[in-house]
Amino acid sequence: MTPKIQSFVMHCGEMGSRWGFNRTIGQMCGLLVISEQPLTANEISDRLNISRGNVSMGIKELQSWRLIQVQHRPGDRKEYYSPAGSIWDMALRVFEERRKREVDPTLSLLRDNMLDAPANSEEAYAQAKMHEIHDLLDALTHFASELPKMGPERLHSLMKLGAGVGKVLDMKDKFLKANK
Amino acid sequence: MTPKIQSFVMHCGEMGSRWGFNRTIGQMCGLLVISEQPLTANEISDRLNISRGNVSMGIKELQSWRLIQVQHRPGDRKEYYSPAGSIWDMALRVFEERRKREVDPTLSLLRDNMLDAPANSEEAYAQAKMHEIHDLLDALTHFASELPKMGPERLHSLMKLGAGVGKVLDMKDKFLKANK
DNA sequence: TTAAAGTTTCAATAATTTCTGAAACTTTAA
DNA sequence: TTAAAGTTTCAGAAATTATTGAAACTTTAA
Structure with a gap:
């Protein structure tokens, strides 16, 4: 070597x-x-x-x-x-596999814990926070599961765009509203 | 408790x-x-x-x-x-901090290794791969550094959109081409 | 000052994770 | 069959990482 x-x-x-x-x-x-x-x-x-x-x-x-x-x-x-596959493929797999190990277990624990009513006000606060965490992880999980469907070129252009996506999203919203 | x-x-x-x-x-x-x-x-x-x-x-x-x-x-x-801050703030910080620890050192090693010409064909192949990895991590890093600028609501709508971003991006490209 | 309330440090120990290598296992060609 | 080529397993050893608790340090009120 x-x-x-x-x-x-x-x-x-x-x-x-x-x-x-x-x-x-x-x-x-x-x-x-x-x-x-x-x-x-x-x-x-x-x-x-x-x-x-x-x-x-x-x-x-x-x-x-x-x-x-x-x-x-x-x-x-x-x-x-x-x-197995290109660098992109491997990166996506590491991403997905880590999501499974680092996020999924928490998501299911939070779902369980959110089911029944809070026992007192301390627990009510805790549950509200768990709800917040759940929603965030849930959104993240959905997004991550969609990434591989996009293909390397689009992923690349998305990343290059960076925060610019925000503007594109706004543009889309305006466009939709105008055509309603 | x-x-x-x-x-x-x-x-x-x-x-x-x-x-x-x-x-x-x-x-x-x-x-x-x-x-x-x-x-x-x-x-x-x-x-x-x-x-x-x-x-x-x-x-x-x-x-x-x-x-x-x-x-x-x-x-x-x-x-x-x-x-310190909302759940979103904390998630973004964990993201950023982990990027610093998990990606940045590799990025700088790759940059160093890519500088001089390959010594033989084995090394040429290795350098090409390092280049690929570098470009991927570089794009990822840029994207990640832009995320906090977007604000929670936009981030949330981006995540909900998922692979749909691809279509929005295409739309944008078409739009730009049409107006050229 | 000083002593009480509080925090930090760090050497020693405990717990966990990783690594080795020899033995057990599997497959196939003759 | 069998023996050679190859792979896997796993108990114990080595290396790493986390935790304790007592001593040192810092700050402040009296």
Whole structure:
């Protein structure tokens, strides 16, 4: 590995836990993304100096995130791993998977807690706050689930637009009102 | 604490590490959000059964996330803590703070690595991928930095619109083309 | 001043998470 | 069948992270 590749892979390791997995898995993911050729588990183990067992667990985890895919070569029993889809695809998957782990459980707890009437005024306040949080997370979840439907180009133009979306939205509202 | 409040606070603790902090800090944050009255460090320590020192460290951390604020009462030397701003404000802050910790370091590493020419074809491929990642994170960062400027209502209508934004964007493009 | 009320720090310990490597398992070619 | 090539599992060890609590520090009223 050249120094630049090395530094990228090690960086992915350091960031791994912040991105929702751990060091090893971060390194593995980084390595696979910048490798043109698919790699076997043993190659990953060698290049990263990580035990074979650890690689095996990492592969399972990366598969559960839907970030890598297996390939086979004719006349070769080994399994070759490569990233599943484009960088955009992977980013959207990480987004979605993290939403599932970081938001969904809270959403369902809040729904449960909001069901019955408050027992006293302290609880009434608490429930009102839970309602606020619920609405926010709910809106966020809906939005996030729609993102993949938009396709990379539109996503890109949306992001470039930034706060400008606000103006476009206002424009739309005016337009609708005028045609009513 | 009533069972419902209890369950919410404990849930925040369990989710704490997934949200970017740890159990104690998650609990503290949850407790403060659903408490109508500001709380002192000792009250937090009592209600959550957490050592006084731990609460002190948690307060510092929550302040570094800009999620809580201190208040004083006339004739009372104690410090009272309460959430800083609305739920939306807090969500935006968590978003921004996490971007700083999870994206910014990678962005700067990628910029560095992209500067000089590739040493060989393996590195050329790696650099192309890094470029892709950089562009994605860069777009994301710009977009995120614009969000707070939009205000809660517009944000809410944007989220409700979901993939529909795509159509609005197309509409805008057509409109601009027609008027060219 | 000083002592009481309050806060912070940090070394030691507890709890949790990650990693290893050897043993068990699976698949396939001969 | 069987043995070679490959993969997975998991108990224990290592590394990391969180928590406590006592001592040090700060502030203020008397």
